[in-house]
Amino acid sequence: MEHNDRSSQEVDGDSCGSSTSGSPEMDRNPSPPPEEDETEAGEEADAIGETVYSKHWLFSTLTRLIEMVTDQGNGPSDFSMELMDDLEEDLCKVWDMAMNKDVAVFLQEFKAPDILLGVIAKSRSPRLTEICVGILGNMACFHDTCVSLSQNSDLGAVLLLLLGDNDPPTLLETCRLLLTCMSQPDVAPLWLERVRQQPAVCGSLCFIMSSSTNVDLLVKVGELVDKLFDEDEEIMKSWVSTPPSESDPQQDIASSLLEAATQLRSESPEALEVYLHSLQLLTTVEEGMQALVSDGACGRAVWTFVSKIVCEDFCQADDPPLILQEQKALLAPALALLSALHSSLRMDISAELIGSLIRILQFNAEYCQSRTAGSSESGESQKEEEKQVEDVQLKALVETTAEFLSVIIMELTKDLLSSVVKEGHLTEGSCVSAVGTLVPQHRAAVQHLVGLLSEVEPKLADIIKKDFPISSSVSS
Helix, strand or coil, rough: CCHHHHEEECCCCCCCCCCCCCCCCCCCCCCCCCCCHHHHHHHHHEEECCCEHHHHHHHHHHHHHHHHHHHHCCEEEEEECCCCHHHHHHHHHHHHCCCCCCHHHHHCCCCCCHHHHHHHHHCCHHHHHHHHHHHHHHHCCHHHHHHHHHHCCCHHHHHHHHHCCHHHHHHHHHHHHHHHCCCCCCHHHHHHHHHHHHHHHHHHHHHHHHHHCCCCHHHHHHHHHHHHHCCCCCHHHHHHCCCCCCCCCCCCHHHHHHHHHHHHHHHHHHHHHHHHHHHHHHCHHHHHHHHCCCCCCCCHHHHHHHHHHHHHHCCCCCCCCCHHHHHHHHHHHHHHHHHHHHHCCCCCCCCCCCCCHHHHHHHHHHHHHHHHHHHHHHCCCCCHHHHHHHHHHHHHHHHHHHHHHHHHHHCCCHHHHHHHHHHHCCCCCHHHHHHHHHHCCCCCHHHHHHHHHHHCCCHHHHHHHHHHCCCCCCCC
C-alpha cells in the first residue's frame, strides 16, 4: 500500500507567518520575518519519531474509526456495515505505516492495540476486521511491540477465536499475526500455552485445511500447524488423539493435512514443504502413527499421494543434478514419511519409486563431483562454512534415501528388479552411484542387490563386484 499526502505533514513553509505587502514608505517598524523555527518545531513535535507521519492525522483517523464502530453498535445486531471508502483508505495507510518501527512503538504507546481490539470485538465489517488484525500483525514484526501485544490476554483470546471466522482475508491476517508472535522466542511459550488451553483451535484449522481453496490461506495455515507441531509435541499428540465428533466431524488433523496438500500440489507445489513436514512429524510419535495407520485412517491415502509427487513431480530424469538443492526441503520429509509408513503398512513398492530413490543418490554423487571440481579449479574455498551449513539438509536427504532404499532392496524380488532395469531406472552410472552411497552403512543390502543382479542383469553385477569388493548374497 502506498502512502499519500494525507498521511504525513509535508514541510513547505508556505503559510506560517505574514509580512506587509509593501509600500516603500512605512510609518512603523517592519513586521518581523515569519517565525520559521517555531513552525518547524511544531511540525517536528507532530511527527512520529524520525518519520514524516503526523500524530494529528493518526489521532484523527483512529477517532473516526471509534466513531464509526460506535455508530455501528447502535444499529441492528444482524446489520453488516461497509467501510466508507475514505476511512478504508486511511486505515490502509495506517496498516502500511505500522511496518515502520517508530510508528509501531507510537501506536503501542497510544494504546492503539486496545482500540483495535475493541473494534474487532464489535466489528460487523469483515474488511474492517481484516485491516485491524493486519495493523496488529505489522506492529508485531518488532520485538518490543510483539512482546507487549503478546502479554495482552484479551487479544490472545480474541485472535484464537478469530480462527473460527469465515472470512479468508481475516483468517490469513490472523494466522500471519500468530506466526509472527510464535517466532519470537520470548513469547512463543505464552502462545503455545494459549493454544493448549483452547481445543477449538484444532477444529478451526482442520476446517480451513479440509474446505478452503484459497492458496494463500492454505499456505499460511500450513505454516502455523507446522510451527505448532515443531515447537510443542504435546499439542501434536493432543490433536491426533482427539477423534472427530458429531459436532465437529472434520476434526481429523491427518486427513485435513492431506486434503490441503492435495489442493496445493497443482496450485503451489513449493508450499507442500510445511504439509509434508507436518505429516512426517506425526510419524515421530506413537499417537501420530496410530492416527495414520489404524483401521480407517488415511495412511494409505497419504502413501499414494506422497509416492506420486516423489515419482512424478520431483527429481525427474531430465532434471540437472542441481535440482536436489532446490527440492531437498521437500524430498527429505517426503521420503522420511514414506519410510515410516512402509514400515507399518508394508505397502507395495513400484519400480518408479525405486527409480526415484536411485536417481536422488545419483544426482547427489554428480552434484558433489561437480562442486569438488569447481573448487579445485578456482583454488579457493569461498564461503565454505556457509556451504557446510547449507548442505546439512542435503546430507539428511541422502541419509534418509539410502536408509529407505536399503530396506526396499532387502525386500526386492527378481521380478521387480527386472522391471526396474527394463524401465531404465537402473543403469551402470546410477547403479555405481547408488551402491557407492550404500556401501559404508548398508553392506547387506548391497550384497543382496548383487546377488539378484547376477541373475537379472549379470553385467551390472560384475561392474559392482569390480568397483566394490562385495560378495553376493540372495535369500532363498
